[in-house]
Amino acid sequence: MEGTDKLRNYIDQDIKEEERSSTHQWLQSLSDHELENLLAAGWEETPIPMPAATATILDMQLKNAGIPLTATKPFRVLRLVRRLVAAASILLLASLYFLQKHKPAAPPTTPPTQLANTSMHARKVTLPDSSLVWLSPGAALTIPANYNTQSRNISISGEGYFEVAPHTTPFRVFAGGLEAQVLGTHFNVEAYPAERTTTIALTAGSIAIRIRPDSAVVLKPGFKLISRPAFHQVTVRNFLKERESDWKKGAFVLDDVPLDAVFSRLEYRYHKKVIINANFSGKARFTGAFSNTNLEDMLTNMAFVYGFKWQIANDTVFIH
Structure with missing residues (x-):
């Protein structure tokens, strides 16, 4: 050319x-x-x-x-x-x-921090803003890289108890399709992946929970919000504040939880696989608290009330 x-x-x-x-x-x-x-x-x-x-x-x-x-x-x-x-x-x-x-390459995006409690006991986590979170066995936190610099947003799977440090930047928790916003308060979140219910219970301060893009519910201490998105249900009721955070001390606390969900939580707590017989109905609901109880004693007490049988073979619990 x-x-x-x-x-x-x-x-x-x-x-x-x-x-x-x-x-x-x-x-x-x-x-x-x-x-x-x-x-x-x-x-x-x-x-x-x-x-x-x-x-x-x-x-x-x-x-x-x-x-x-x-x-x-x-x-x-x-x-x-x-x-x-x-x-x-x-x-x-x-x-x-x-x-x-x-042209210079775009700066690498810092991935969020994942914190999971793989132990059989509650795990205490201190966030960069000095807020405290207790994670129940099997629970996990997702903390963005810009936490405490641009925002205070985190996500949780499982159960966690929060003591939020006061700050001018709102503290937001995303769990099970809900968004809770506070400035400084104490509250408990239950958002287990296997369950279709998300619960947020307020023990101190004030909290606003967004249930839809255009609406939110403000709770007072001693009240909890229970969301069942699959059934389009949202309810608010009171609870015993003294008992809500007992699980931080090792207790197994259940408040109106279906039996099949109870067995699912036992898997996280005791690192056992629970297999439920097809003929067993786990729709009954259970309320109670077990303090530092081993798995065998807990199953014995529950079986006496609800009339089921159980056996443990290696790392598997059979319910029938």
Whole structure:
């Protein structure tokens, strides 16, 4: 390809991607004299006649600038203008190509921190803003990288008790489709993945719970909100504040929980697989608290009340 054709295609962007880099390097290798000759050869067409008044003004400006004039002033002026435009086009296109090829990579996104309680006991976590969270066995927190710098938003799966440090930035917890917002307060969240119920209980302070994009419920201490999205149900009722956080001390606390959900929580707490016989109905609801009770004693007490049988084989509990 002739040099003038290559240059014209480059300026018109009528060039293949694999040829663009080599053309760019070729233009950079040309001397000023070679580039000027190339530009002149590419724009030797007959110029459009310039109005006399415009030519006179340009003559005066060029003379004042110290640029010598010849008998071909209109043509020389037009060629000069076109050279400047062409050179600017080459510089602009080359710069854009260079920036496209060498633009800095976007800074890596810092992933959120995942904290999971894999033990059989409550785990205490101190957040960067000095807020405290107790995680029940099997519970997990997701803490964004910008926590306490741009926001105080976290997500929880399982059960957790929060003591939120006062701050001007609202503290938000996302759990089971609900969003709870506080400034400084104490509350408990139950959002077990296997259950279709999310519960938020307030023990101190004030909390606003968004249940829909356009509505929220404000709780007072001693009240809990129970959300069952699958059934489009939201209820608020009171509870015993003294008992709500007993699980932090090792107790197994249940408040109106279906039996099948109780067995699911036992899996987290005791690291056992629970298999329920198909003929067993786990719809009955259980309320109670067991303090530092081993699994066998707990199953014995529950079986006496609800009339089921159980047995443990290795790491599996069979309910029938």
